[in-house]
Amino acid sequence: MKQLFFVLILLTGSSVSAQILNQFDSNGQRDGKWKKNFENTDVVRYEGTFSHGDEIGTFKFYKNVQGKPVLTATREFNPNNDTAKVTFLASNGKVVSEGLMMDKLYIGDWKYYHSSGTQVMTLEHYNNKGLLEGARFIYYPSGQIAEKSLYEHGKLNGNALWYAENGTVIKExxxxxxxxxxxxxxxxxxGTILAEGNYLNDQKHGTWKYYENGELKxxxxxTVISKNPYKKSE
Structure with a gap:
């Protein structure tokens, strides 16, 4: 009888503790387990744990699909810094993209996947200001590189290459x-050349050459002629 009474106490205690949600500490900071629903529904929007106002552990985010919660993203907070590993998911649970975030900024390496499988579609890198930095790659579903471009502080800067699926460069x-x-x-x-020339400030400039079967045709x-704004037209 005493054993049964003890078991009932444990079960009751577990039930009560599981229902303690959305609490604040003495300073008015969110503390402990939190769970929020979409407005005017009982469909969960997000759930996770706070420690005196700070997000800790893993948070889960959902979208409302015909009255049912569908997991759309997770954020796993690093206890040693302000970053979080973020994963975005499709409705079927497949990973769409993943990488690090600091607040709302993308930082470090980010991977995006082809919808048809687990092959990486895009690999890019962000600096600590959330801007693209360094090499950015795009891949065919086969895994062969399709495009490589270079970024500096969020802007394309340097050589950019496009590839055919056989690995041949088709555009520079x-x-x-x-x-x-x-x-x-x-x-x-x-790999047979089709055309070549130069650009100057987004415009074709100088002599452009066009080929057929590798022969100049x-x-x-x-040539871009700069206009003098002070010269009167004749």
Whole structure:
């Protein structure tokens, strides 16, 4: 009888503690387990744990799909710094993308996946200000690289390459802080040159050459002539 009474106390205590949600500490900071629903519904919007106002552990975020919660993202907070590992999910539970965030900023490496499988579609890197920095890669579903470009403080800067699925470079551009500026070349999927020339501030500039079967067929002059705004038109 005493054993039964003890078990009942344990079960009751567990039930009560499980229902203690959305509490504040003596300073008015959120503390302990929290769970919030979508407005005017009993569908959970997010759930997680606070420690005196700070998010700790793993938070789960949901969307309301016809009155049912569907997990759409998780945030796993690092106890040693202000970052969190974030994972975004499709409705079927498949990972869409994942990486680190600091508050609302993307930082560090981020991966995006093809919808048809687990193969990485895009790999990019963000600096501590949430701006793209360094190399950014895009891949075919086969895993072959499709595009490589370079970023500096959130802007395209340097060479950008596009590839056919057989690995052949089919396009080359050069950017200067988000502007096409420098040499450009175009090839077919076998690597045979199709055209080449230069850009100046997003415009074709100078002599452009066009090829057929690798042989020069035509040249066009796109020299950009700067206009003097103080010269009177004749």
């Amino acid at each position: 551009y050069h950017y200067k802080m988000n502007t096409l500026h420098g040499a450009a070349k175009f090839f077919d999927e076998f 035509e040249e066009k002059d796109f």
